[in-house]
Amino acid sequence: MIGFHKVRSQTQIAAVARLAREIWTAHYTPIIGRAQVDYMVQKFQSAPAVAAQVDEDYAYYLVTSDAQEVGYLAVVPDVDDGSLLLSKIYLLASQRGHGLGKEMLRFVEDLCRRQGLGMVWLTVNKHNAAAIAWYERMGFTNAGPIVQDIGGGFVMDDYKMEKTFD
Numbered sequence: 001m002i003g004f005h006k007v008r009s010q011t012q013i014a015a016v017a018r019l020a021r022e023i024w025t026a027h028y029t030p031i032i033g034r035a036q037v038d039y040m041v042q043k044f045q046s047a048p049a050v051a052a053q054v055d056e057d058y059a060y061y062l063v064t065s066d067a068q069e070v071g072y073l074a075v076v077p078d079v080d081d082g083s084l085l086l087s088k089i090y091l092l093a094s095q096r097g098h099g100l101g102k103e104m105l106r107f108v109e110d111l112c113r114r115q116g117l118g119m120v121w122l123t124v125n126k127h128n129a130a131a132i133a134w135y136e137r138m139g140f141t142n143a144g145p146i147v148q149d150i151g152g153g154f155v156m157d158d159y160k161m162e163k164t165f166d
């Protein structure tokens with residue numbers, strides 16, 4: 001049974017940071033290399049970084065399956081734009097391919113509907129082929145390249161993907 005737990009406490013923030021380090025190191029090292037993974041985890045997914053995002057406009061959710069913490073997601077709603085940024089969607093490798101990601105996306109789309117938002121968008125690394133194929137299967141379309149300088153001599157070399165719904 002899947003569960004979604006809005007991240008508020010320091011304990012929950014620490015759990016997100018732990019999951020992020022494990023998932024990002026395993027998943028992104030072959031894609032962007034260890035140096036950029038370490039830089040991005042520190043800058044965007046360390047406990048202080050997640051805490052700062054939660055204090056601003058990010059909503060993080062820890063995802064549990066049978067009461068075990070198996071992943072997390074983060075969203076940034078933009079009511080004026082009528083859209084929602086799906087900033088993070090990550091599962092431990094052992095938990096993939098069993099339908100949990102689809103339920104996470106359904107949860108995100110329900111959040112949108114409740115807030116009257118008709119579009120979800122995200123950015124995905126151009127070489128994260130499995131995730132791109134998954135997003136396409138889930139109904140997203142590729143809206144083109146988006147390159148962002150993140151400092152430290154690194155860039156995020158991504159595609160923007162989006163999905164509109166009723």
Ligand SMILES: CC(C)(COP(=O)(O)OP(=O)(O)OC[C@H]1O[C@@H](n2cnc3c(N)ncnc32)[C@H](O)[C@@H]1OP(=O)(O)O)[C@@H](O)C(=O)NCCC(=O)NCCS
Nearest residue numbers: 089090091096097098099100101102124130131133134137
């Ligand atoms: C992306 C991710 C969240 C998807 O979650 P998941 O639990 O593995 O996906 P699901 O099992 O819910 O898949 C849902 C459907 O997509 C299909 N699917 C799974 N992986 C796929 C892939 N790589 N390409 C195409 N279809 C795929 C499934 O067969 C399933 O099909 P169905 O509609 O017939 O049921 C998860 O794989 C993940 O954490 N990946 C690594 C991290 C990552 O890259 N995150 C995105 C960062 S931008």
